[in-house]
Amino acid sequence: MSILEEPIKDVLNVKNYVDGDWVDSGGERKDVVNPATGKTIATVPVSTTKELSRAVEAARDAFPLWREVPPLARARCMFRLKELLEENFEELSRIQTMEHGKTIDESRGETRRGIENVEVAAGIPSLMMGDYLEDIAAGIDEYLIRQPLGVFGMITPFNFPFMIGLWFAPYAVATGNCVVLKPSSEDPLCQTKIVELAEEAGVPPGVWNVVHGGLDVVSAMLDHPDIEGICFVGSTPVGRDVVAKRCGATGKRYIAQCGAKNFAVVMPDADIERTVASCMTSFYGNTGQRCLANANLVICQQDLSDEAYETFYQDVVDAFVAAAEGITLGYGLDESIQVGPLRDPGKKERVVGYIERGIEEGATLTLDGRDFEIVGDLPRDAFLGPTVFEDVTPDMAIAREEIFGPVASILKARDLDDAISMIHANPFGNAASIFTDSGSLARDFRYQVRCGNIGVNVGIAAPMAFFPFSGMKDSFFGTLHGQGQEAVRFFTESKVVIERWF
Amino acid sequence: MADTVVTASRVISFAEALESRSEAFYTDLAERFPDARERFLAFAEDCGKNRVSLVRTYRETVSDALETGFSFQGLDLADYEIDTTLDEEATLNGALRQAVEMEAKAVAFHQTVAERSRSLLATIAMAFRRAARSRKRRKQTLESLLE
Numbered sequence: 001m002s003i004l005e006e007p008i009k010d011v012l013n014v015k016n017y018v019d020g021d022w023v024d025s026g027g028e029r030k031d032v033v034n035p036a037t038g039k040t041i042a043t044v045p046v047s048t049t050k051e052l053s054r055a056v057e058a059a060r061d062a063f064p065l066w067r068e069v070p071p072l073a074r075a076r077c078m079f080r081l082k083e084l085l086e087e088n089f090e091e092l093s094r095i096q097t098m099e100h101g102k103t104i105d106e107s108r109g110e111t112r113r114g115i116e117n118v119e120v121a122a123g124i125p126s127l128m129m130g131d132y133l134e135d136i137a138a139g140i141d142e143y144l145i146r147q148p149l150g151v152f153g154m155i156t157p158f159n160f161p162f163m164i165g166l167w168f169a170p171y172a173v174a175t176g177n178c179v180v181l182k183p184s185s186e187d188p189l190c191q192t193k194i195v196e197l198a199e200e201a202g203v204p205p206g207v208w209n210v211v212h213g214g215l216d217v218v219s220a221m222l223d224h225p226d227i228e229g230i231c232f233v234g235s236t237p238v239g240r241d242v243v244a245k246r247c248g249a250t251g252k253r254y255i256a257q258c259g260a261k262n263f264a265v266v267m268p269d270a271d272i273e274r275t276v277a278s279c280m281t282s283f284y285g286n287t288g289q290r291c292l293a294n295a296n297l298v299i300c301q302q303d304l305s306d307e308a309y310e311t312f313y314q315d316v317v318d319a320f321v322a323a324a325e326g327i328t329l330g331y332g333l334d335e336s337i338q339v340g341p342l343r344d345p346g347k348k349e350r351v352v353g354y355i356e357r358g359i360e361e362g363a364t365l366t367l368d369g370r371d372f373e374i375v376g377d378l379p380r381d382a383f384l385g386p387t388v389f390e391d392v393t394p395d396m397a398i399a400r401e402e403i404f405g406p407v408a409s410i411l412k413a414r415d416l417d418d419a420i421s422m423i424h425a426n427p428f429g430n431a432a433s434i435f436t437d438s439g440s441l442a443r444d445f446r447y448q449v450r451c452g453n454i455g456v457n458v459g460i461a462a463p464m465a466f467f468p469f470s471g472m473k474d475s476f477f478g479t480l481h482g483q484g485q486e487a488v489r490f491f492t493e494s495k496v497v498i499e500r501w502f
Numbered sequence: 503m504a505d506t507v508v509t510a511s512r513v514i515s516f517a518e519a520l521e522s523r524s525e526a527f528y529t530d531l532a533e534r535f536p537d538a539r540e541r542f543l544a545f546a547e548d549c550g551k552n553r554v555s556l557v558r559t560y561r562e563t564v565s566d567a568l569e570t571g572f573s574f575q576g577l578d579l580a581d582y583e584i585d586t587t588l589d590e591e592a593t594l595n596g597a598l599r600q601a602v603e604m605e606a607k608a609v610a611f612h613q614t615v616a617e618r619s620r621s622l623l624a625t626i627a628m629a630f631r632r633a634a635r636s637r638k639r640r641k642q643t644l645e646s647l648l649e
Contacts (some may be wrong), residue, residue: 105565
């Protein structure tokens, strides 16, 4: 067992970052607890609405000058930020493991994904370019320019404490906007560190602000008249019923990336060994707390005889369960660990509730994650082992609802059409994967399935930074998505000029 | 007991340590055998380059969506432990033999990991393949120096 050194030694006193200053909040303070060790590693303020307003004012005041800064100079800030993130790569990754619980490999992967967004945003002089067409009529030219809008509010979730803020903030800032970001108060340390590095990279006061807090701050952001748009990643009820509605009412543009229930469809011609390896990361990586995690494993009969199907089904299940059973649980800074704890004991309780519900609904509990071993002397409060249910039907809660934990439900499908019908009957549409050797079946799947992110022999269909992070149905509300060119369009207004000189 | 749970992070840490220890070993040889100093220092420098390249490649390509926790399942790192403790009385020939043994293990490690990391990204497999090649060449050079 080799445990990497913890970068946080003492309990940190987290502050807001407003208008270039680190400021104390008058609100209460909450503990930030390392879920693997149960130790408090920081305290974070629950800021007041007045403090949020102060940050919005600072952003609003910084905007007129910041938008005048040439795109190339703003891009250079992004290049410097990228360099600083690289220099602090290991520390940032270990902080993620300490504040969230994920393994060090997962944290480093998240750090890389975040940095890639800064790299893409550094291309803003090209990405932000408009279009020009001469002679649309006699002596008249027409062109399109992309202009920044002002202040954007960002509300990020607990499951990717480093990366998700970077799906949005670098693009907003690089296009000439200013931001007020509220990280999850469960794991706010990475976003606090990022803004510290942004300051060092030369982002001026007021351009990139961080305000910690809870519902009051979110609510104030949604209603604030000086905020032009909101980027939200979180649950469907909040995204759909609160963010989308309130933004609609106050005329804000919004991106609301929400919940998921993703299906992995295994066809009879799939490479079982590689499919299962891919599924382990997908179903159990990040302890299942990932909106791109697969949760339902659908094993298709397609053109197999009943007897051959039973053999195929059992081969897949046996390999899946054997691999899941072998997963090591423990502290993510221990390099031998494959899965860390859930973010907190409350989240574990919720997942355990779903396991109990699955049993009540008649599913077969093939692997019970409630019975687990941990490497090291750690409190068990937030840990939960990989769980597998068989005999699951699409109407059961464990197949229908987002569990956000290490629980796999195995379903049977007659053929690909039957599997696709199951996917379509589910209200979510974030991601879906197919495992097959057939290009034709893969194409059918990719063509028909109404999900925003499709994996072909890929367990986690996570778009790279230069592609939009898509989503459909109850998994996404809004029009444009985060990341890449769509983020650039979201953070800019298209202005068209029609010009004639006499 | 064989340690069969090997994450990508462990593999990289092991590779980093393997190259660091080899670097120190050759630096030590350079001090002890002044006639072959330049050659041993060049080997040490090469180990340093391998170390930097492997760690950089991993950090630049690792993604949370990769199967980092599962790709090296069953790999027993104990099979690739190297002996870098040089006997006080070691002759040049004895030291060269020890170096050849060390290189053989390093080649096997890098080649195995290159093969196993194909399910990650091609750049990681390529970095290990490159390290294996440099170690293989060094082993041949060392063998040619043996009396």
